[in-house]
Amino acid sequence: MTRALTRYRVAVHILPRRGVLDPQGHAVADALHTLGFDGVRDVHIGRHIVVDADAASSEDARASVRAMCERLLANPVIEDFEIAAITHA
């Protein structure tokens, strides 16, 4: 007997850890000031990754994407990740 699989869409945010230098964010904040966006105080730039995957349940999909983050998608020394959303794809 095979388990029925469902297609899930899992969104992940990966951001530089607080305290880690974020040169890209600083550069963008400076550029926004130059464009006249004076209200900008800070910018952090990370990755938004959307994984479409087949899994038996949304909990399985979450666990699988968590393992992907730990093994490939995020660098735990300098980055934090969070699973932002799980929806049916």
Place this chain on the structure above:
Amino acid sequence: MTRALTRYRVAVHILPRRGVLDPQGHAVADALHTLGFDGVRDVHIGRHIVVDADAASSEDARASVRAMCERLLANPVIEDFEIAAITHA
């Protein structure tokens, strides 16, 4: 009289438009298959940008970040953006 400003944290997702080649996403999907994540069907990689900005209201903060996306943060030819969340910083 000056208007009181509040610090808002605005999160933005910027993703390649559907139909635009996403070579980074394909490379990551292939790497995940190599690692044994056989359930992965598709991967899209974009940017997750967090802007801390002072604004008079959350609507002002949203409008300001939308203008930032249109003028600097996103490339409208190949990317879509969405304002994912606005919170008090």
